[in-house]
Amino acid sequence: MEREPRPTPPTAGAHGLRLRAGRFAPGTEFDIANRTWSIRGTVICTDPVETWLECYLAAATEHIWLAVEARDGADHCTLWHRTVVPGNRGLVPPVPAGADFREVERGSAEFSASGSFGLFEIPRSGSLDYLEFLGADGVRTAFERFAPALPWLVGSEAGGR
Numbered sequence: 001m002e003r004e005p006r007p008t009p010p011t012a013g014a015h016g017l018r019l020r021a022g023r024f025a026p027g028t029e030f031d032i033a034n035r036t037w038s039i040r041g042t043v044i045c046t047d048p049v050e051t052w053l054e055c056y057l058a059a060a061t062e063h064i065w066l067a068v069e070a071r072d073g074a075d076h077c078t079l080w081h082r083t084v085v086p087g088n089r090g091l092v093p094p095v096p097a098g099a100d101f102r103e104v105e106r107g108s109a110e111f112s113a114s115g116s117f118g119l120f121e122i123p124r125s126g127s128l129d130y131l132e133f134l135g136a137d138g139v140r141t142a143f144e145r146f147a148p149a150l151p152w153l154v155g156s157e158a159g160g161r
Contacts, residue, residue: 024055024068026115032066032079035059041115045128047107056117063118064158080142082155084119101141105132111146119153122146 028039040063041056053068065080112125123146132142141156 024053024066032057037064037066039115041113041117041122043111043113043122045109045111047109056115058118065155078140079158080155081158082119082153085143085152085154101133101135103131104134104140106130113146120150122150 024039024042026039026041029036031037037057037059039055040058043054045052045054050070052070055066055068057064057066065082067078067080069076069078108127108129110126111128113122114124126147128147129145130142132140134140139157141154143152143154145152
């Protein structure tokens with residue numbers, strides 16, 4: 001029996017993030033760079049300006065996050081390495097002194113989540129806080145917190161630009 005081809009993440013030319021978000025349900029498998037990844041959890045976020053999708057992916061013992069954002073009429077995908085900032089539940093995430101980057105975005109967004117996330121359990125819905133920075137090398141670093149009682153996640157783009 002022939003195996004059905006796996007879906008691929010949208011490319012820069014793919015349109016309609018809101019219509020396509022259903023393709024990214026927990027349990028869905030697809031290939032990125034000759035590796036099979038399985039979606040473990042999805043988060044759909046909406047702030048006053050945009051809606052974006054975040055997927056927690058696993059392949060064997062590795063995990064990574066896929067972010068899908070609608071920009072300039074096209075879906076833009078980036079891979080992120082994220083970790084929990086231990087013990088930090090403050091209003092502002094810990095930004096290293098002397099870091100060579102500038103803040104480019106800050107805000108709050110409503111979210112809905114499904115599946116599991118490995119790092120800790122994310123509530124099924126709520127409001128998240130985020131900050132995003134751009135490094136001198138063009139790599140983005142972002143912080144997210146899914147509830148005031150939860151720690152911040154810190155992430156950077158995988159592979160840079």
